[in-house]
Amino acid sequence: MEVMTSETVDVDIAVIGAGQAGLSSAYHLRRLGVEPERSFVVLDHAPGPGGAWQFRWPSLTLSTVNAVHDLPGLSFADTVAAAQPSLASGSASGSVLASTAVPHYYRVYEEKFGLPVHRPAHVRVVCDRGDRLHVETDDAVFAARGLINATGTWERPFIPHYPGAETFLGRQLHTRDYRSADEFAGAHVLVVGGGISAVQLLDEISHVTDTTWVTRREPHFSEEPFTSDHGRAAVALVEDRVRRGLPPGSVVSVTGLPVTPAIRAARARGVLDRHPMFREITPHGVRWPDGAEKAVDVILWNTGFRSSLDHLAPLRLRGPGGGITMTGRLATQVSSDPRIHLVGYGPSASTIGANRAGQAAARELTRYLDPGPERAARVL
Template identity: 55%
Template sequence: MEPAPVDVVVIGAGQAGLSAAYHLRRRGFVPVDAPGDDDDPTGTFVVLDADAAPGGAWQHRWASLRMATVNGIHELPGHPVPAADPSAASRDVLPAYFADYEQRFELRVRRPVTVSAVRRADDDPDGDLVVETDRGRWRARWVINATGTWRRPFWPHYPGQERFAGRQLHVHDYVSAEEFAGERVVIVGAGISAIQLLDEISRVADTFWVTRREVDWDAGDFDTAARIAAIAGVEERVRRGLPPGSVISVTGQHWTPWARAARDRGVLVRHPMFTAVEEHGVRMPDGSFEPADVILWATGFRADIAHLAPLGLRTAAGGIRVADGRAIDEPRLFLIGYGPSQSTVGANRAGRAAVRAIMTDIARRPAERAPEEADVGAA
């Protein structure tokens, strides 16, 4: 069956994807299955999301992550985050907010839809891209990829890891501190999640915190200005085709409330990274042994972009060259929620910038194909 035609495919309905869809709506685009919404639409779009429900990664966060401790919530464009009890679980409040947002702006997200590949329809550099999914194919003039990182937790490998008799888990699979009560937990990582969970778990368990490098503590607060500075710091990396890296690697760690709480209780004690994992603990660089019941890997995530492999955009360094949210080597593709737009405020800005660039393309290159009757039920 032929791919269903559409002007823009948005892949992912987290912060970045919904921001892009909102700005498409504002610019006169309509969902592909609702052309009657506008007598003279700018074009059509479709949003494809792999999750079964709205909320992006927020619906998967651990239950103890409260609204008071969530780092960096930024409202979606055009609709503020509703007032919420600071003690409410973020995974309850924010998915409901996302669901309301989708309905309010008639974004008609299709889910669950898993994208398996994005490839060029032909050799024409001004031609279309084909998006292949488990529920049909789409042929688009532009693709806005907003798949984030949640589905790709990063697990570093250390000798002996497979011999550990206790439990190993990634932050991706963390539920609550109570499941470790009375145990000894080695927490690996220098990022925001590692510090949050160190503070939380150390209240019910014996914790031992390790990082690969000394933690560079920034005396300033991690406010909006600091986040914008972090975005700028990562931008040059992705322009050169390097892997994006983490915000912390650019800014250093900030003194958040949970970091101060852990410090004040005497548990914010950093140790060098262990050299090997043994059956009942870890071996330290000086040869000493630290027993452990649990190893929690708070080691971050990688960009979820394997479906873009057919485009052949990865550099030898392992990244994709991106400038202002657009793939330098494939201008029909935008990557938002990637690199400098990983933060929530950055994702909002990137969604707006991608749509603005599409509008510039339209102004420079009038639509070449006549309106087509799309068999939208095929996708």
């Protein structure tokens, strides 16, 4: 059902989402001469700048976060340094919260480059209306000639179904719901997942209470420094999938877990004693295929996210296998509808990939919408 709105606004391009990918796209649209407000808008559902970073758990500081990459044209480190000590968390270590520093950086970025971000703008649905795509929010319909979707994954936490989950008498939560290890003191916590977030939270929680760690696959730890070659190889694997119309998978899943000093310390404490996945959930814990059981009070699902694309459902972009066939230089363009680019999807899900995807999407979409020689000269 379509959302009834009070106003229709014609724009050339609508960008949905103001995280890393959305802001990068908006920056490059401005660089290409696309006029803000009149020719393009950025629609962001969040209450303020910062993308998903503003919702991250308090223990995620700039000293523990995996990486915060610069948006094009402005240094993150310089921006944060200029704001000290106003960004300090007040902790004894003086660590700066990622949920404070990154939103500050994004706010400065939006203001510096005059990006036309509308918030909170809740995009309910996008419909095809012939020569225009109608992007319907609570307050208006933006009738756009082209669309850059940069909604990421934070709104779609994924928890796999296991038999008996509904009978569990303890607490179940996802990475997205995590706030502090202290809330689990005295409880036995089962940490599920083999990614970077799972290992970080496992380490934190293990300092205050008992933990058990389970993963579907044997975790792969990498002692080698993560290089640009590793990153490009990982992105290439995911890009190949989306070009073939397959669900993208995760870039992180093929890079391995970096062995940091914290990881070495956790390993020495015996925290990283990994167990295979259980078969079912019982009222008081979990049970493995061989009948072995473990009593637990909390199940923490660090099982990732899925692309937040429900608002695009009326466009019928997905193929029979659930994936979207992508094309373009960096696989951001939807093969079945070249007016639509997905950034922060598949190979551009990482922050580095999001920057490059934003540039590619801006260039390719403006070229498609206005292929004339004047526009082409600016795009090249």
